[in-house]
Amino acid sequence: MTNLMDERGDLAGERPGVVRVGMVDDHQSPVWGIERILEGQTDLELVEAAPTVAELLAKTADLDVVILDLRLNDGTTPRENVNTLADRGIVTVVYTSGEHPDLLRSAARAGTLGVVLKSASEEEVLAAIRAAAGGEEVLTTEWAAAIDGDPNLDGVDLSPQLQRVLTLYASGGTSISVGHELGVTPDTVNEYLKRIRQKYADAGRPTRTKLDLFKRAVEDGWLPMPHRDHAP
Structure with missing residues (x-):
């Protein structure tokens, strides 16, 4: 694939x-589509595309978000x-036709920030990229369905206290607010979080x-499935 950075004089790296x-x-037409969608966006720049992650990283690892087939x-x-991308500090948004839920689940388990269908509107694609760049979950019904239908998630046994810490913290709480809610110190909450992370890592x-x-x-x-509101 062509080097998009060489084709453009205004590299994203030169624009803070x-x-x-x-x-x-590994198909050119979706790349052309994304390139067109990002044209004229002052805050987004498609700087490189490749048929594999290895080839992309060989060209540049100086990326914020990768749109991944x-x-x-x-x-x-x-x-x-x-x-592989997360190890380089790069977040991903899966871009797919959506007909392979098993692959969606694989990406969801690995920590992708969300799923966008290739049939999505330009506005949805742009919103997903911006959300991921800001570290926000791209909450779509496709992502929700993927994890909801996963029969192979290895269960993690959490005590009632650890469940409570997880739900409070994952819902937006801080170590201080969770500690206040449970009557424990922030350091204790952080220790609970370490245990939770270790259990999931195992x-x-x-x-x-x-x-x-x-x-x-x-x-x-432990928390309800997210839903995306649809316009009537």
Whole structure:
């Protein structure tokens, strides 16, 4: 694929505050579509695209968000790709036609920030990229359905106290507010959170961020499934 950075004189790296977007898709037409959608957006720049994650990172790892296709011809799994990018500090938004829920679940378990269908509107795509760049969950019905229908999530046994800490903290609480609610110190809450993260790590379900904890709480039924409002 062509180097989009070479084709454009106004590189995102030269414009402070611009979100650097990469794309991994082994078909050219979706890349053209995303490039067109991002044209004229002053805060977003598609700086590089490649058919595999390895090739993308070989060109540049200086990215904020990667738009990731689920089915790639190099034999990698969505989970591997999301983890590889996360290790470089890059968040992902899955961009898919949505006909493979098993692949969606693999990406969801690995910590992707959300799923956007290739049939989504331009506004939805832009909103998803901006949300992910800000560290926000891209809450869509497709992502919710993917994790809701996952029959293979390894269960994590949490005590009632750890369940309470998880739900309060994942719902937006802080160590201080959770401690106040439970009558314990913030240091105790942090120790509880370490135990929770370790239990999920042992189950192969990463909790690198607070958003990951939110996902795990939803997956295991400690918090309700998110829903996206639809216009009437």
